[in-house]
Amino acid sequence: MMNKSFLTVLVLVVSIFGLQAFTSANQPRFKNLHILPQDITKDGLDSVMQHFTASLGVRCSFCHVRDEATKRTDFSSDAKPEKLIARKMMLMSIDINKNHFSEIEEEMGHGTSAAADTSSVQYMLKYVTCYTCHKGDAHPVNIPPAREH
Ligand code: HEC
Numbered sequence: 071m072m073n074k075s076f077l078t079v080l081v082l083v084v085s086i087f088g089l090q091a092f093t094s095a096n097q098p099r100f101k102n103l104h105i106l107p108q109d110i111t112k113d114g115l116d117s118v119m120q121h122f123t124a125s126l127g128v129r130c131s132f133c134h135v136r137d138e139a140t141k142r143t144d145f146s147s148d149a150k151p152e153k154l155i156a157r158k159m160m161l162m163s164i165d166i167n168k169n170h171f172s173e174i175e176e177e178m179g180h181g182t183s184a185a186a187d188t189s190s191v192q193y194m195l196k197y198v199t200c201y202t203c204h205k206g207d208a209h210p211v212n213i214p215p216a217r218e219h
């Protein structure tokens with residue numbers, strides 16, 4: 071039969087682990103989101119980040135600081151200027167889709183999203199996305215190719 075002090079310790083251990091599971095589940099998953107929703111799921115964030123890497127033809131470390139010695143990436147750090155530019159590009163894309171396309175989407179035959187409960191992520195990936203301009207290149211081409219004779 072278990073003695074009383076063992077039972078006390080067991081109850082204590084169980085409640086500490088129980089509490090830890092509870093608190094970590096309620097902590098925000100990501101630490102430094104300014105534009106994406108705080109409650110975005112891991113899958114949701116992953117798909118946005120994949121859209122960025124594929125659209126610009128880069129790896130995560132183009133925007134996120136990577137410590138080559140430890141081989142660890144600090145995703146919440148804002149140390150790289152590219153990450154700050156990316157945030158402005160996100161706002162620009164949201165603005166283009168929300169404020170410029172909403173007026174013409176009906177004429178384009180896409181219906182209207184004026185009344186719809188569209189999130190900023192949905193707007194960011196609606197008509198003009200990172201890929202529309204970047205097409206796999208961090209520096210989009212702004213001059214059309216020379217005409218062939
Ligand atoms: C073009 C730049 C860019 C690329 C490439 C990129 N990210 Fe991000 N990432 C960002 C920006 C900007 C944010 C912050 C978004 C915000 O403020 O809402 C972010 C946020 C994150 C976060 C949340 C960190 C936190 O705690 O706040 C994670 C995790 C992350 N990225 C992972 C990745 C992974 C993994 C890759 C590669 C597959 C990747 N990112 C590629 C720009 C980028």
Ligand code: HEC
Nearest residue numbers: 122152155156159160163198199200202203204208209210
């Ligand atoms: C309307 C066109 C357009 C859209 C949409 C767009 N970009 Fe850009 N982006 C540009 C142009 C143009 C540049 C300047 C490239 C250069 O330096 O020649 C640029 C530059 C950048 C840079 C800086 C590259 C560097 O080497 O410093 C990052 C990072 C970036 N864009 C990320 C994004 C992300 C992420 C998205 C989607 C949320 C996005 N862009 C959407 C046109 C666009």
